[in-house]
Amino acid sequence: MIQDPKHIIYLDNASTTCIDPVVAEVMQATYREYYGNASSLHSVGTAAHEVLEQSREKLAGLLAAMPPEIIFTGSGTESNNLALKGVAFANAHRGRHIIVSAIEHDCILKAARWLERQGFSITYLPVDCEGIIDISALEKAITDKTILVSIMHANNEIGTIEPVEEVGNLCRERNVFFHSDACQTFGKIPVNVQAMNVDLLTVNAHKLHGPRGVGALYIRNGVAVEPLLHGGGQEKGIRSSTENIPGITGFVKAAEIACTDLEPETERISAFQEWIMIELKQRLDGVYFNGSLTNRLPHNINFCIEGMEGEGIRLQLLLDDAGICVSTGSACSSNDGGNPSHVLQAIGLDPFQARGGIRLSLGRFTARKEIDIFLHIITEKVKQLKPIF
Ligand SMILES: Cc1ncc(COP(=O)(O)O)c(C=O)c1O
Numbered sequence: 001m002i003q004d005p006k007h008i009i010y011l012d013n014a015s016t017t018c019i020d021p022v023v024a025e026v027m028q029a030t031y032r033e034y035y036g037n038a039s040s041l042h043s044v045g046t047a048a049h050e051v052l053e054q055s056r057e058k059l060a061g062l063l064a065a066m067p068p069e070i071i072f073t074g075s076g077t078e079s080n081n082l083a084l085k086g087v088a089f090a091n092a093h094r095g096r097h098i099i100v101s102a103i104e105h106d107c108i109l110k111a112a113r114w115l116e117r118q119g120f121s122i123t124y125l126p127v128d129c130e131g132i133i134d135i136s137a138l139e140k141a142i143t144d145k146t147i148l149v150s151i152m153h154a155n156n157e158i159g160t161i162e163p164v165e166e167v168g169n170l171c172r173e174r175n176v177f178f179h180s181d182a183c184q185t186f187g188k189i190p191v192n193v194q195a196m197n198v199d200l201l202t203v204n205a206h207k208l209h210g211p212r213g214v215g216a217l218y219i220r221n222g223v224a225v226e227p228l229l230h231g232g233g234q235e236k237g238i239r240s241s242t243e244n245i246p247g248i249t250g251f252v253k254a255a256e257i258a259c260t261d262l263e264p265e266t267e268r269i270s271a272f273q274e275w276i277m278i279e280l281k282q283r284l285d286g287v288y289f290n291g292s293l294t295n296r297l298p299h300n301i302n303f304c305i306e307g308m309e310g311e312g313i314r315l316q317l318l319l320d321d322a323g324i325c326v327s328t329g330s331a332c333s334s335n336d337g338g339n340p341s342h343v344l345q346a347i348g349l350d351p352f353q354a355r356g357g358i359r360l361s362l363g364r365f366t367a368r369k370e371i372d373i374f375l376h377i378i379t380e381k382v383k384q385l386k387p388i389f
Contacts, residue, residue, distance in 0.1 A: 009373060034047055038051075072244070076207075086227065087200065103155050103157075131158050153196070193218050200219050209364060276371060300361050309357075
């Protein structure tokens with residue numbers, strides 16, 4: 001049974017976030033007032049179309065893109081699939097080689113494996129012990145058959161931020177398209193398609209206190225992408241299906257709020273992150289942190305407790321009993337909590353350790369008092385686990 005939400009301390013904002021009440025209000029108003037199909041030619045349809053195009057303009061502005069370069073989709077997963085498969089099939093005449101990092105979200109890795117079965121060859125670029133890709137290894141991996149490189153802006157499990165500007169520069173020099181998955185960074189750190197030198201960029205709404213089931217793909221003008229969904233020709237024919245106008249207005253409102261408050265919010269959350277890391281180290285024996293300590297998302301903390309990695313899921317359940325939600329592994333990709341994390345293994349943990357990563361992810365509504373309570377409770381719960389060994 002779900003506990004009273006008022007008493008829950010939610011530290012799993014990298015999986016998804018609660019909707020901002022202001023965003024929910026905007027969506028409700030859109031449902032009421034702009035119910036038309038944006039493709040209909042009558043007044044109700046054209047009103048919906050206007051809202052759609054205003055939303056596109058606003059989102060483009062936040063990303064430093066041009067409005068026609070924004071394609072609204074149904075999720076981050078869909079945007080990532082569209083980027084990989086769409087670029088692959090539209091550019092197969094130039095080559096059939098694609099490079100992705102080994103720590104991408106499953107929706108990139110599984111799309112890449114599917115493309116292998118369609119005759120494309122994929123290089124899975126390793127990362128170092130902090131989770132950072134090696135630019136010179138990438139340089140060596142690019143061949144004259146490479147059409148696309150896809151490296152995430154920051155990792156969803158360990159929060160490591162990748163050197164995307166450098167990747168973008170290299171790709172441009174080598175005439176290869178560059179896609180980046182920014183689902184974990186949009187609204188958390190600056191995301192600017194010009195500064196990042198990306199050709200394609202994935203964002204979604206539910207990681208920044210917007211609705212689930214809404215995403216977007218930035219496609220730089222001139223990049224050919226084969227559609228995955230064929231139908232009525234919406235979104236310039238790249239993503240057919242009647243646009244989800246309430247979802248899109250909610251997404252854009254959530255993004256505007258997150259981007260407006262970005263600097264002070266980053267400062268606030270970074271201070272919480274530092275506090276939690278210091279306290280965990282002091283209170284619990286054998287704590288070690290996963291991911292980069294310097295190139296790191298401010299809201300992410302991923303740690304194991306030496307010798308107790310096998311108890312990660314039990315610790316998660318004990319915390320849940322106490323009303324605290326954290327995650328083990330990459331809970332935003334599946335419920336297979338028992339499988340060792342591919343990300344933790346890629347940074348050098350063995351499968352036993354890679355099962356025991358606990359991820360805390362803070363959000364805009366995380367309060368100081370909640371962290372105090374969390375620190376107190378986790379100290380007690382870990383003591384309960386210890387005697388078992
Ligand atoms: C890095 C990353 N990419 C893609 C996704 C998938 O996004 P969605 O849940 O909108 O399909 C997620 C989270 O779920 C994510 O963290």
